[in-house]
Amino acid sequence: MIERIDELPWLETQWERLIERWTLGRLPHALLFEGRNGIGKSPLAGLLAKRLVCEGTERGTAPCGRCKQCELVAAASHPDIRTYRPEDSRVIKVDQVRALGEFAVASPQVARHKVIILDSADRLNINSANALLKTLEEPSPDVTLILLQQAGKPLLPTIRSRCQSVLLPGPDADTAADWLASALAQRPESEPVDVALQARALRLANGAPLLARDYIDDGFVGGVEACLNSFRQFLKSRLAPEEATKPFVKLGLENSLGLMERWAADLARLGVGGEPEDPEVADILSYLATHNPPHRVHGILGDIAEARAGLTYNVNPDLEIERLLLAWLTFMPRKQRAG
Numbered sequence: 001m002i003e004r005i006d007e008l009p010w011l012e013t014q015w016e017r018l019i020e021r022w023t024l025g026r027l028p029h030a031l032l033f034e035g036r037n038g039i040g041k042s043p044l045a046g047l048l049a050k051r052l053v054c055e056g057t058e059r060g061t062a063p064c065g066r067c068k069q070c071e072l073v074a075a076a077s078h079p080d081i082r083t084y085r086p087e088d089s090r091v092i093k094v095d096q097v098r099a100l101g102e103f104a105v106a107s108p109q110v111a112r113h114k115v116i117i118l119d120s121a122d123r124l125n126i127n128s129a130n131a132l133l134k135t136l137e138e139p140s141p142d143v144t145l146i147l148l149q150q151a152g153k154p155l156l157p158t159i160r161s162r163c164q165s166v167l168l169p170g171p172d173a174d175t176a177a178d179w180l181a182s183a184l185a186q187r188p189e190s191e192p193v194d195v196a197l198q199a200r201a202l203r204l205a206n207g208a209p210l211l212a213r214d215y216i217d218d219g220f221v222g223g224v225e226a227c228l229n230s231f232r233q234f235l236k237s238r239l240a241p242e243e244a245t246k247p248f249v250k251l252g253l254e255n256s257l258g259l260m261e262r263w264a265a266d267l268a269r270l271g272v273g274g275e276p277e278d279p280e281v282a283d284i285l286s287y288l289a290t291h292n293p294p295h296r297v298h299g300i301l302g303d304i305a306e307a308r309a310g311l312t313y314n315v316n317p318d319l320e321i322e323r324l325l326l327a328w329l330t331f332m333p334r335k336q337r338a339g
């Protein structure tokens, strides 16, 4: 939750435009926030929701923070703002979208306007997307829908065509690093986080600072480090497969696949004489690159894609990761593999 847009300065231009359109009565009833994960789509949607219900904003673009509406938002109990996101499931269920539809047509309770935030709109399945279409096709004038899309995940064209896309940029590298450092320094019981760890978190988050902060807070950066060590030891035959898989399983299958995709991409770059994005893995990947023709990367990428396709089903993470580690092992020269 943010109070003012200057907390996410790279989104200021888009914010000003949104508020200008709102002030002119020309804000579309359905917005689709698009942009990389971890650049602040969700806090921006929260701030916009607060601004749309605020009743004391004659002076500026920020919510006033003092009116009854703003107080209810601050207490996270505003009855006219609702957020829907996947719960105990990979998808947004049709029941949730039906509830959303009922909320959309009901009268506002305490504000003049209602706001619906649909987080992870790319996780609508066919049934829930069809249910949402009804709401999008017959909009009530007193409701604004804000759909948040995860970067790179497709949204059904029927949904997309009924929303106004708002493309949100990420910060440049310096702004991201500054934001992260100051966010970490502001934590109440903050132990200093060293700069190298911050840089690593930002790399893993593809430069998205809010995601990098989460990666530090939830121990993801440390988990990745453990995977890397395990990967290195396994390729040198110093670790049995069932041991080597453990840190990956702990990191989660989807995260592990993302990590291996990064390694494969770096292997491809190194194979054609380029620079890797992750210096931490460069030693081992350079070694693999010098012992394999560049086209072999397609093989491992295919294996990873296959495992990713299996995510929808309840595949066994241990087995999937072990299979992938064994695929990576085939990149090692034979004498090394024999140990």
Ligand SMILES: [Zn+2]
Residues within 6 Å of the ligand: 054, 055, 056, 057, 063, 064, 065, 066, 067, 068, 069, 070
């Ligand atoms: Zn207010």
